[in-house]
Amino acid sequence: MHAVHSQTAPHDGRRTTKRKLESELFAAVVDFCMQRGFTFLQAVLDTSLLSTFLEMAPQSFALGLSAPCGGGPDAPGGGNVMAVRCPVNERTLRHVKDYGRLLTPQLGTCGSGFGIPDSIA
Numbered sequence: 143m144h145a146v147h148s149q150t151a152p153h154d155g156r157r158t159t160k161r162k163l164e165s166e167l168f169a170a171v172v173d174f175c176m177q178r179g180f181t182f183l184q185a186v187l188d189t190s191l192l193s194t195f196l197e198m199a200p201q202s203f204a205l206g207l208s209a210p211c212g213g214g215p216d217a218p219g220g221g222n223v224m225a226v227r228c229p230v231n232e233r234t235l236r237h238v239k240d241y242g243r244l245l246t247p248q249l250g251t252c253g254s255g256f257g258i259p260d261s262i263a
Contacts, residue, residue: 158243161241161242161243162242162243163242164194164198164241164242165198165238165239165241165242165243166242168198168199168238169235169238169239169242171183172199172228172230172234172235172238173235175230176230176231176232176235180230181229181230181231182227182228182229182230183227183228183229183230184205184225184226184227184228185225185226185228186223186224186225186226187223187224187226188221188222188223189208189221189222189223189224190221190222192204192224192226195226195228197241198237198238198241198242199228199234199237199238200237201228201229201233201234201237202226202227202228202229202234203226203227204224204225204226205224205225205226205227206224206225207224208222208223208224209222209223209224210222211223
């Protein structure tokens with residue numbers, strides 16, 4: 143018999159775990175916003191994360207150009223940030239879950255199943 147070797151590199155498992163965690167966190171945020179009747183979520187994020195954010199929530203869009211933060215990219219701990227706007231709806235939630243390959247909520251059992259503390263629910 144021949145040994146079967148996995149074709150995936152060890153870092154692929156970490157990437158899958160990272161995508162799942164990103165998706166769980168953002169799905170909880172979208173769900174939280176939906177429960178409160180929000181129609182859009184606006185946030186500021188590191189410009190380097192824009193492509194990941196758009197892959198997770200493709201209906202989102204940038205609200206302008208990037209701007210330096212913390213002294214800009216040449217300063218220790220600095221970088222560039224930009225504002226984004228994301229619709230809060232079932233379609234966005236479905237995209238976010240698909241990004242992390244989530245079939246059901248994973249974080250808890252509060253209300254929608256997303257571990258939202260009662261103090262803010």
